[in-house]
Amino acid sequence: MSGSSRPPPADSPVPAASVGVGLKSDHVEALLADPGAVAWVEVHAENYMHDGGPRHHDLERVRRDFPLSVHGVGLSLGGAEDLDGAHLAQLAAVVDRYRPALVSEHLAWCGTTGAFLNDLLPVPYTEEALSLVARHVDQTQEALGRPILVENPSRYFAFRIGDMSETEFLTALTERTGCGLLLDVNNIVVSAVNLDFDPVGYLEALPLDTVGEIHLAGHAVRHVDGVELRIDDHGSAVSEAVLALYGRALASTGPRPTLIERDSNLPPWPELAAEASRVRDILATALGRD
Amino acid sequence: MATLAEVQRAFGGAVLGDDDPTLAALIDGAGLTPEQRLGIHRNNALITLTEALGANFPVVKALVGDAFFTQTARAFIRRSPPASPVLSRHGEGFADFLATFEPAASLPYLPDVARLEWARLGALQAADARPAPRETLAGVPPHLLPMARCAVHPSFRFVVSDWPVDRVWAMHQPDWPDGKTVSLDEGGVTILLCRPDDRVLMARADRGTLSLLLALDMGQTLETAAQAAARAHPDFDLTAALTCVLSLGLLTEIAIPRTASDDAPVTPISRPETSA
Numbered sequence: 001m002s003g004s005s006r007p008p009p010a011d012s013p014v015p016a017a018s019v020g021v022g023l024k025s026d027h028v029e030a031l032l033a034d035p036g037a038v039a040w041v042e043v044h045a046e047n048y049m050h051d052g053g054p055r056h057h058d059l060e061r062v063r064r065d066f067p068l069s070v071h072g073v074g075l076s077l078g079g080a081e082d083l084d085g086a087h088l089a090q091l092a093a094v095v096d097r098y099r100p101a102l103v104s105e106h107l108a109w110c111g112t113t114g115a116f117l118n119d120l121l122p123v124p125y126t127e128e129a130l131s132l133v134a135r136h137v138d139q140t141q142e143a144l145g146r147p148i149l150v151e152n153p154s155r156y157f158a159f160r161i162g163d164m165s166e167t168e169f170l171t172a173l174t175e176r177t178g179c180g181l182l183l184d185v186n187n188i189v190v191s192a193v194n195l196d197f198d199p200v201g202y203l204e205a206l207p208l209d210t211v212g213e214i215h216l217a218g219h220a221v222r223h224v225d226g227v228e229l230r231i232d233d234h235g236s237a238v239s240e241a242v243l244a245l246y247g248r249a250l251a252s253t254g255p256r257p258t259l260i261e262r263d264s265n266l267p268p269w270p271e272l273a274a275e276a277s278r279v280r281d282i283l284a285t286a287l288g289r290d
Numbered sequence: 291m292a293t294l295a296e297v298q299r300a301f302g303g304a305v306l307g308d309d310d311p312t313l314a315a316l317i318d319g320a321g322l323t324p325e326q327r328l329g330i331h332r333n334n335a336l337i338t339l340t341e342a343l344g345a346n347f348p349v350v351k352a353l354v355g356d357a358f359f360t361q362t363a364r365a366f367i368r369r370s371p372p373a374s375p376v377l378s379r380h381g382e383g384f385a386d387f388l389a390t391f392e393p394a395a396s397l398p399y400l401p402d403v404a405r406l407e408w409a410r411l412g413a414l415q416a417a418d419a420r421p422a423p424r425e426t427l428a429g430v431p432p433h434l435l436p437m438a439r440c441a442v443h444p445s446f447r448f449v450v451s452d453w454p455v456d457r458v459w460a461m462h463q464p465d466w467p468d469g470k471t472v473s474l475d476e477g478g479v480t481i482l483l484c485r486p487d488d489r490v491l492m493a494r495a496d497r498g499t500l501s502l503l504l505a506l507d508m509g510q511t512l513e514t515a516a517q518a519a520a521r522a523h524p525d526f527d528l529t530a531a532l533t534c535v536l537s538l539g540l541l542t543e544i545a546i547p548r549t550a551s552d553d554a555p556v557t558p559i560s561r562p563e564t565s566a
Contacts, residue, residue, distance in 0.1 A: 076375075115302055115372075
């Protein structure tokens, strides 16, 4: 065993002006050997919903040196069905075990009973959906005993039904539940191209005072029948368009913990560390401006 | 207006393969067809679920090749989508599916390779526990040994196969010598698995040893468990069985009654906190 008896530090908040990365097992040793490169790490909650073994041992080691964010990808806050109580209990167990500074989930649904689709699927912005998502956020915050952050989605189409815009929906959700916003700047750029809207206008319509964390990532560009689509694959470096919009967001939010998400085409650690350094410079500039 | 539940039911069906005209009517194609836009989600779901299944069954994937695996995985996922977002448990039932999947019928050992990979995954993620040291049993007074009760490691898994699937698995590991082959005529195996620390160990054993472990895991005394193993497998050798079991780290605690006549309470003589 790897000395798992020592509990993680209880009080290790993520500093506002700091950059983190998504933790990948391939990078654990490099991260531990290069602790100055990033200030914190984020993990997907679902990857730790089992009892023991090397993945837990790695996170226990990392957690001793780094503040943590736990990011859920399967709770299905936007599901029409009741939240899966067993899954929520497992999320609470991960949170108890690792005492993260931040906990977040998505404005999305992920499947129906017995059929998890492993995608963050869009919710139509109706009053019915708002009541439901708000109830699910309340239930989650009660189960965890703390507020969560909810991430704005990447979108590939607009529903023809709905009572409000996405930004109105997110604003109402934060007001009704007291949850914060996980501002995913990449998702805004992806959705803005796919749904043809102005990303800056969208950004400014969000409840930016509630932003508790920012996500940056790369995305793919595809062309289908002459229509350009952006695919949120976290498979490349953060794009210039995303960094530009990020700078603009910081001007409103002030410095916020910022995560670089990289889930495929994983580069060697030094490449990711260099990207973190570049984002840290943008954050420092924002801090100077305050 | 469609309710959220109606939209999601149709959407879920569309992602898994059935186009739904009522759903298409709710989607703004904006220069594309609604189906093309839905297709992005369908691709994302099927591609990532297929990748996750491949990550859980890398040797099955290597044995059949990427193209065949993708086809097989999609058929499986459409029939049995994962019940939970915990993708390390994605693939429960995959071995049974392979056994009935006609296009894979020419590889009769494939389902058992899948069973072995599933057992390894389960062992890898089971609760941690410190194994009892190998010399533990030597310290038990011989007249008390029959009364011993042994806790089996939480990562204990086993696979029984008519094929040498442990060697088929080993063939696809990086340390397998170039050019060395495995003959399917080598015959069947009983494989015990355990993860005493970070690595999953596997070893071949006889069926008697497996019977012993299963009986111990049910809480039977060593004597009762050994008798059951010997009844079912006349060649059962308790000493050899215990050596095998202890070398894999499969026992975590060995408890004996204070006296032979006093079955309870039991005194643990080895447990995780006190073992070296």
